[in-house]
Amino acid sequence: MRPGQARPAGTMTLLRVGEAFAPERLAATDILMAGGKIVALGQGLEVPRGxxxxxxxxxxxxxxxxxxxxxxxxxxGGGEGGCGTRCPPISAHDIASMGIGTVVGVLGTDSISRSPADLLASVRGLAAEGLTAYMYTGAYRVPPPTLTGDIQRDLAWIPEVIGVGEIAISDHRSSQPRQDELARLVSDARVGAMLAGKRGICHFHLGDGKRGLAPLRQLLEETELPPDQIIPTHVNRRPELLEDAADYALAFGASVDVTAFEDAGDGLSAFDAVSRLLARGVPSTRITLSSDCNGSLPEFDADGAYVGMQVARNTALIADWQRLVQEEVLPLESALGLLTANVAHVLGLHAHKGRLALGFDADITLLDRALRPQRIFVAGRCLHGDVDT
Structure with missing residues (x-):
């Protein structure tokens, strides 16, 4: 069993469904799970008596x-308005009920009252409840807080650490890092990840600042760092930033992450953002969706003073994803990649997650015809929904 992965169920489970997508449509409608893995796919599968x-x-x-x-x-997350504005933690139930089997935990603005050690404990707690849970080391600020005092050591020695983030740029809450500091941070993540056999991405928070993705463009233009090491998120914070993100993705063959804001405000919903990126010619395989769940959605006035806050949830993530299929922006096979195969590839988990295939983790969500999650299995164990035998 890999660290960060849910403990597999003790018995085999034979799942018989109406349809299956891997994300591409499968002929198989029976899935056999054993030891936390998918061990057989087919139709009319049978196992020996006893x-x-x-x-x-x-x-x-x-x-x-x-x-x-x-x-x-x-x-x-939260805390931008003082200790009374700290957001609550999320539960395993709230994650699994949305059909989500794997999460990556992040720290944001507040890395003072919350630390990478707190994050690691929460990640391990979610894993103990059956989810697969990883984390990024670091937070908004540069140099980033770490578990061992060093990015490379965190990646090399802490199994749950699969990258660095969320590092804030183009935001008044960032530490205004210099370009050479960003280059050193990404290169440290790359080397530490190589030593551990991980992808080791740097997950960059994009704010409202006028520089947009310019710091990331400069990294790719002036260094040997590859684009799959650098993942910008919140690119739909405002329309101009999304256009910048489309140019960035097309120029470098890079992936961009769209946030499913519940109230997009001056920005764009995940549905609108994905639709626009596709219209600009960005391949669907280069787009991912994430929730920013239980992070803060603070509001600031023109002078940067805090005026209010909402707490992000993960309901918009599923609702916007459903709408992309229901309004025929993407077929189900392609839309699934935004939440499965594309994300697994970005994170370097694509050898065992993000697909229904032999030898892959038995992480399976069952959807009804309206694409609403009804049941979820993680490592073959049912975490949400009734199981009829």
Whole structure:
């Protein structure tokens, strides 16, 4: 069992569904799970009599890879308006009920009252409840806070650490890092990840600042760092930033992460943002969605003074994703990638997550015909929804 992964169920489960997407449509409608893995796909699968097996018949549901949310404030974010504005942590139930089987925890503005050690404890707690949970080391500020005192050591020695983030740029809340500091940070993440056999991305928070993605463009133009190491998020914060992100993705063959804001304000919803990126010619395989769940959505006046805050939830993530399919912006096969295969590739988890395939983790979400999550299995264990045998 890999660190950060849910403990597999003790018996085999044979899942019989109406349709299955891997994300591409599969001919198979039966899925056999054992030891936390998918061990067989087919139609009319049978196992020898006497084997310890649970059969789950759900012919009215659609099996898809469990969703992956790469940006979750599992300890709670916030704090921009003082200690009374700290957001609450998120529960495993709130994650699993949205069909999400894997999360990556982040720290944001507040890395003083919350620390990477707090984040690691929360991530391990979610894993103990059955989810797969990872984390980024660091937070908004540069140099970033770490567990071991060094980015490379965090990546090399802490199994749950799969990258650095969320590092704030183009934001009045950032530490206004110099270009050479950003280059050193990304290169440290790259080397530490290489030593550990990880992707080791740097997850960059984009604010409202006029520089937009310019610091990231400069990194890719002036260094040897590859674009798959650098992932900008919140690119739909405002329309001009989204246009900048489309240019960035097309110029460098890079991936960009769209945030599913519940109230986009002056920005764009995830539905509108993905629609615009596709219209600009950005391949759907270069787009991911995340929730920013339990992070703060602070409001500031023209002088940068705090005036109010909302707490982000993950309901908009699923609602906007459903709308992309229902309004035929993307077929289900392509839309699934935004929450599964594309995210797994970005995070370097694509060898065992993000697909329904032999040998992959048995992380499966069952959707009804309206694409609403009804049940979820993580490592073969049902975490949400009734299981009829």
């Amino acid at each position: 084997w310890p097996i649970r059969e789950v018949v759900a012919r009215d549901l659609i099996a898809v890879p469990a969703f992956i949310d790469q940006h979750v404030h599992v300890t709670g």
